[in-house]
Amino acid sequence: MSVSIPISQQFAIGIDIGGTNTKFGLVNHRGDISYHGAILTHKHERIEEFIDDLYEAIIPAINDSGGIEVIRGIGIGAPNGNIYKGTIEYAPNLKWKGIIPLADLIGKKFGVSAKLTNDANAAAVGEMTYGAAIGMKDFIMITLGTGVGSGIVANGELIYGHDGFAGELGHTITIPGGRLHPGTGEHGSLEAYASATGVARTALEFLDRQPYEESLMRNYAREEIDARVVYECAMEGDKLALEVYDFTGKILGLALANFVMFSSPEAIIFFGGMAKAGDLLMVPVRETMEKHLLPIFRNKVKLIFSELKEADAAILGASALVWEMKQA
Amino acid sequence: MSVSIPISQQFAIGIDIGGTNTKFGLVNHRGDISYHGAILTHKHERIEEFIDDLYEAIIPAINDSGGIEVIRGIGIGAPNGNIYKGTIEYAPNLKWKGIIPLADLIGKKFGVSAKLTNDANAAAVGEMTYGAAIGMKDFIMITLGTGVGSGIVANGELIYGHDGFAGELGHTITIPGGRLHPGTGEHGSLEAYASATGVARTALEFLDRQPYEESLMRNYAREEIDARVVYECAMEGDKLALEVYDFTGKILGLALANFVMFSSPEAIIFFGGMAKAGDLLMVPVRETMEKHLLPIFRNKVKLIFSELKEADAAILGASALVWEMKQA
Incomplete structure (x- = not known):
């Protein structure tokens, strides 16, 4: 992302990974979601397939919004997500076993920086960024x-x-x-x-x-x-x-x-x-x-x-990680 | 305190207020205590008398060590101590009732900045500054x-x-x-x-x-x-x-x-x-x-x-507040 684009024209991608569905949205810095989408989480046995499908699902929204240059970063909320390592670790409700370096994999696929935390922490960051805890x-x-x-x-x-x-x-x-x-x-x-x-x-x-x-x-x-x-x-x-x-x-x-x-x-x-x-x-x-x-x-x-509206909160929370992200 | 004095020649005063005794020491930035002293806490009905006595007890040590210029600040550990306000609030084991603005009173008396927290927090800061939690x-x-x-x-x-x-x-x-x-x-x-x-x-x-x-x-x-x-x-x-x-x-x-x-x-x-x-x-x-x-x-x-040696830990912990203190 070019740093010359003003923050008001930037978007964060918020991704909420649940056992059944993975939801995503493009979010501006005020917390307005301009695009909603979802894919099934559990039909992907392999993490690579999941990321490929997610990419295909999100890329039209990115292109519609001005291209990858306006995407400040990707925030991910996931069960058993570890912020320090950007990993999902031994999540009982997901098919991918062991330690999955999800933030790295997603960041590389999209070519922007990605940050991941567990869903409850994402909710707290969302509340602090857009909600009752401002x-x-x-x-x-x-x-x-x-x-x-x-x-x-x-x-x-x-x-x-x-x-x-x-x-x-x-x-x-x-x-x-x-x-x-x-x-x-x-x-x-x-x-x-x-x-x-x-x-x-x-x-x-x-x-x-x-x-x-x-x-x-x-x-x-x-x-x-x-x-x-x-x-x-x-x-x-x-x-x-x-x-x-x-x-x-x-x-x-x-x-x-x-x-x-x-x-x-x-x-x-x-x-x-x-x-x-x-x-x-x-x-x-x-x-x-x-x-x-x-x-x-x-x-x-x-x-x-x-x-935060319940249907949007997880995406907003995940996206909020992006606004705190340091630019590379 | 003149800021031109190198930190290795500066001292922090650590004061540990207990129900019976108030102990103090001059501590360098490595955690060596160069002077120990104590006064009785409970014989002072009025806080002003307590501070006057404490001043009389500490001032010879300050003078011996190079004068008030080498004193970087005063750290105080006290029961029910509040770091934000520098107050002791409704401490059941002390004679002074209500809310006592102790950090302010001591800072003014000595003419240096003073910071106060409760004894357990002081112990944690002490451990982080000089002890097992470095x-x-x-x-x-x-x-x-x-x-x-x-x-x-x-x-x-x-x-x-x-x-x-x-x-x-x-x-x-x-x-x-x-x-x-x-x-x-x-x-x-x-x-x-x-x-x-x-x-x-x-x-x-x-x-x-x-x-x-x-x-x-x-x-x-x-x-x-x-x-x-x-x-x-x-x-x-x-x-x-x-x-x-x-x-x-x-x-x-x-x-x-x-x-x-x-x-x-x-x-x-x-x-x-x-x-x-x-x-x-x-x-x-x-x-x-x-x-x-x-x-x-x-x-x-x-x-x-x-x-930390148990006899010194409370003084060290209180003094450790000083090294984190921003200089005025």
Whole structure:
């Protein structure tokens, strides 16, 4: 890219790699996405085929936008992504095994610089660049989806740790000896409770434990009960469904208290499907968090929601890596 | 201070404020202490008297060393110290109530710039400047003494959080609903178990719960049983005393696993009296920590001991703030 092109005419390519789909977009420095596209991730057994297909899918958008000269760089969000090495390492949900030097491979294919981080960190950078965390130097981003992801910003920088893997708050042990996480074999980790999967499991446990308690949730087959069903029943006033969100919120609030006493963030920003439960979750979260905080931390931390449109957030987050990139 | 004096001829004053004693020293940039002194903290009801006495005690050392021109600055470690504001805020162990603008007051009295932080953060800066963490960009310092303190370094900088109070790891909840911490009213915080006070309490609980189990600890009156007695009995092979350290190490190891999944440090550095228990504590700590870590974090984190002499560490840590200080 020629450095003489003003930033207002430059674009970042944001690529979000998920187990099923890989989505991408061209993003300007204000966070407007001018082009959307997607390819299937999982149909590519070999990483080279994946990159070839991705190139073919993106190149028309690049040409339409003014050619490769206006592309400042490529930002990639990927599961188990390592910012330091630009690699994906042993991602359980992807077909490519071992350590994949994805940023290098993509950078070479496109002929521009590429940077990669995990999806939760990308979300935090996106929020800082275009969203609710503009101007914040200390915050924690919590993604409440199928799993629980996190990105931590302190002193205005993402915390990557010595190896690039910091910020696995979903796997911290909140309830020692508690519920088994089937993916990790660990007991009592936050993700086992505060993910959408965890909420569904709590609902089934509550239904089983209180067989004589009526509940709207009993109108659904066991395998139909997910976080959305529990949410809808709770919104209709179902006592057991309300208890499920109360229980979940208390565990999340306890975990947040510990995170706050670690890095004392200005705000905790929630993102992901589960965050839509709103007050149902946030009332017990705040109450429990405040209760467990030392007095010096109380009534200071903002609990807020992402300001990025959910469908775009992963692409925006990935693209945000580019604007922080040093020019070669 | 004249900027023309080479750094090798400059001194930092390190001041460590404790509830009983306030210690100070003149420290060169390599960490050699050329002068030691102390005054009583608690005999000064008013902060102004304290500062006057401190000035009288330190000024001969300054004059002996070449006068105020060679003093680069003053670093202060204090309980509840806030780096951003240079204040001590509501320190329970000090007589001065409310918010004390100590860095300002001391800076004005001496006519040089002064910087203040809490004692645990000062220990981390000291370790980074003169000790085991030279060259490390990501580590956590854990002080195991009467309480459990911590200082967290990420991306080469102390994490202070938005308000200056980050790094209260001793107060994170490791065992929800667990042992009451009499100072905070919280249940199950790390400090309730992994401090010297916690070890003594565990010993008494174990003795009470197993009244027919012989133990060398029964040769001591209840009020004599402290972490040192438990340590000495354990070193003689006492089964119950060994169990106390094993129990303590497991809880500390669980807490450390959570800290590692937060900031992924290169090392955890231990400091303080309890750290002297060595393998007695560290074997169960490492085993339990590794067990609870996600595989990507396993067998990476170094558990090491402070390389600063304990008697000097607080002064060195406070003085280290000065070398990072920007010259006015």
